Amino acid sequence: MKCEELLQYLSDYIDQELDEELAAEAQEHLATCHNCRVLLDTTQQTIFLFREQGKRTIPAERRQRLFGQLQAAFLSEKDEG
Amino acid sequence: MFDEQELLAALRRHDSDAFTILFETYSDKIYRLAVGLLENELEAEGIVQETFLRFFERIDQFEGRSKVSTWLYRVAYNASMDYLRRDKPHLSIELADEDDALPMPAIFSDWSQWPEGLLSDAEVTAELDKAIAALPEKYRAIFLLREIEGLSTRETAHVTEISISAVKVRLHRARLILRERLAESFSARIGDYAGHG
Numbered sequence: 345m346k347c348e349e350l351l352q353y354l355s356d357y358i359d360q361e362l363d364e365e366l367a368a369e370a371q372e373h374l375a376t377c378h379n380c381r382v383l384l385d386t387t388q389q390t391i392f393l394f395r396e397q398g399k400r401t402i403p404a405e406r407r408q409r410l411f412g413q414l415q416a417a418f419l420s421e422k423d424e425g
Numbered sequence: 426m427f428d429e430q431e432l433l434a435a436l437r438r439h440d441s442d443a444f445t446i447l448f449e450t451y452s453d454k455i456y457r458l459a460v461g462l463l464e465n466e467l468e469a470e471g472i473v474q475e476t477f478l479r480f481f482e483r484i485d486q487f488e489g490r491s492k493v494s495t496w497l498y499r500v501a502y503n504a505s506m507d508y509l510r511r512d513k514p515h516l517s518i519e520l521a522d523e524d525d526a527l528p529m530p531a532i533f534s535d536w537s538q539w540p541e542g543l544l545s546d547a548e549v550t551a552e553l554d555k556a557i558a559a560l561p562e563k564y565r566a567i568f569l570l571r572e573i574e575g576l577s578t579r580e581t582a583h584v585t586e587i588s589i590s591a592v593k594v595r596l597h598r599a600r601l602i603l604r605e606r607l608a609e610s611f612s613a614r615i616g617d618y619a620g621h622g
Contacts, residue, residue, distance in 0.1 A: 351527065351529075393607070394553060397550055398461075402453055402456045415444055
């Protein structure tokens with residue numbers, strides 16, 4: 345496998361969606377190609393960082409207000425029902 | 426964990442506890458998607474409201490063929506795209522993927538091996554925020570749904586109404602672009618650090 349092919353298959357490799365033969369070829373290439381190894385490691389680290397950082401929530405004050413507004417709308421439909 | 430069919434039945438009875446479960450389970454997820462797409466907390470709050478109100482209107486017709494989460498994400502995604510189109514008529518989301526070349530990596534410094542604490546949490550967060558904000562909308566949407574919200578490829582395709590192969594192509598491109606941006610910005614910061622070393 346060449347670097348260009350590894351680049352093309354990188355996401356499938358990370359997501360374990362390559363067939364056995366291609367996965368083996370990718371692993372063989374990664375064992376000997378420094379740049380591709382770095383590409384894999386830094387892509388995986390990128391994903392990890394975004395997953396860790398991405399868990400934001402609605403700010404507390406807004407959350408309370410939103411809850412109240414939506415609850416009122418939800419219960420008013422019951423009364424109209 | 427709750428049974429989704431039981432929750433839907435309780436919501437149809439306008440059970441107050443069921444509403445609380447619905448809100449607690451899904452409001453942050455919808456908010457995260459919307460704020461990621463719109464980069465505006467106030468507008469994202471509006472999307473949450475609109476999404477839940479639409480769900481209340483349709484709850485009696487909701488047949489449960491898709492999961493509640495998928496349905497909510499889809500409404501939130503479409504509402505967010507409608508909002509973005511008002512400002513940007515030629516949104517990248519409309520452009521065909523074939524027009525895009527695969528991003529070629531140029532930076533091969535292995536920042537994944539740098540010691541922990543080399544960059545502060547605030548510095549890392551700032552770079553992540555910059556990188557994702559710079560991502561074209563069509564890649565950002567897929568990345569948010571797959572990586573942050575944890576939807577499967579199939580669920581993401583259902584939410585965004587594109588093919589599974591298109592989801593995979595866009596996710597791959599998003600990952601490469603973000604990796605490159607972080608490599609560039611982290612290397613620059615560490616270059617400053619080394620200069621003071």
